[in-house]
Amino acid sequence: PACPGRRLRGSGGALQPGLPLSGLSLQGEWFSKRSWRACCGLKRSRLKVRFCTNESQKSRGELVALLRRLGFDISQEEVTAPAPATCQVLEERGLRPHLLVHDGVRSEFDQIDQSNPNCVVLADAGESFSYQNMNKAFQTLMELENPVLISLGKGRYYKETSGLMLDVGAYMKALEYACGIEAEVVGKPSPEFFKSALQAMGVEAHQAIMIGDDIVGDVGGAQRCGMRALQVRTGKFRPSDEYHPEVKADGYVDNLAEAVDLLLQHADK
């Protein structure tokens, strides 16, 4: 087994010019100026970049506006996010959702018929994960002959300045157990979600590297799709991640800036 904690594994000529790069976390230290400067360097390089996020408290428009205010040159077309992907699923299957989502992302569903719901869409609702709202979602599912629960991601928790916070995955498990059903996950680590990001970039999995702070959602998910993946030791990273029983990153870096420096060095060769 590989030595835990080492830096980016030198993997020959795999890091080619034209290499796309995916990965974005909006929690914790990712916001540091140093990280964003590094990321800007990446965007100026010959590497393709795409932001693959499970952010589901904000619409894509709000997300991009926020990143732009932070000085990062990004457009909505460069973001792969769960809410638009979910709308596509709902339309394809004629599903009318009961939404248990954060108010910030509700506008993404404006064009979707929400009358007489025949499924529940769950996202990181934050404070809206009240007992009352959870019961309403539960009751909606229990009244359906074929209950369909769609979850925007299945993250266990994320890190805020105030500490670790429960993510949508915990509440997804609660509803799965109560209803005796299995949710359909849209977002990382769902293979379909990574594939749609690769497709949008027009590259193959082996040409791409994922950078993320979530050992299971980012690193494990990308690797199962045939991508390599780096874990940053920021955000929700915990030291025990480097000894994770199932997922082993292709490399560990102290922060996003270090990951980008390494990629640019390889890409220049």
Next chain:
Amino acid sequence: PACPGRRLRGSGGALQPGLPLSGLSLQGEWFSKRSWRACCGLKRSRLKVRFCTNESQKSRGELVALLRRLGFDISQEEVTAPAPATCQVLEERGLRPHLLVHDGVRSEFDQIDQSNPNCVVLADAGESFSYQNMNKAFQTLMELENPVLISLGKGRYYKETSGLMLDVGAYMKALEYACGIEAEVVGKPSPEFFKSALQAMGVEAHQAIMIGDDIVGDVGGAQRCGMRALQVRTGKFRPSDEYHPEVKADGYVDNLAEAVDLLLQHADK
């Protein structure tokens, strides 16, 4: 396989005088006057009766007071409930709980040291299952080197007049998933819990019959302990319970009164 939906299975001389009877649900139709009259008849009979409840929103004192106001002759000593059983576990193992419980049951833990918590005790907290309270419990667990989560029952849901409501099991699953741990369950369907009720009555499992509305928690749990079990078609009962893939009741009755009538008929023989 047995025909679903039929009435109490005639099982020879199994229903002896001296037969203890366990089972209590405080939800839904169990409160009907007819049911209580029947239950009073049971208490007057030669059968031993014990109330084996996962009720964890009320202290045993409050529970008994409520039943007494409803005209039922019962004492605290006849009730097997999760909170007192949990206190015993905490004391035996030197555990200091962070409580995520309903205010109604908090007094049961008055004698327990709750400073500097080294475990989390979860009960059906109802409206107190806020995002904030769930995060506090989650953070407490994540700060422990060996996180211990004790759950008072693991019910999926129960029935109130306003509809089906999520039970503690759903929130237990949420914390289990977020922390990557497995909870210890005190209450039905834990075998230890049924055994303590049998022990308190001084009878063997094969001499006892459980009556309950929960196909998994009441019927399945009791059967795994060697008891027979009837399911009543009231409370949280759903027609699909009679086709449950894993649990098959020894009999189905329309309500508690019918169950009691049957038991008394057999006991008189």
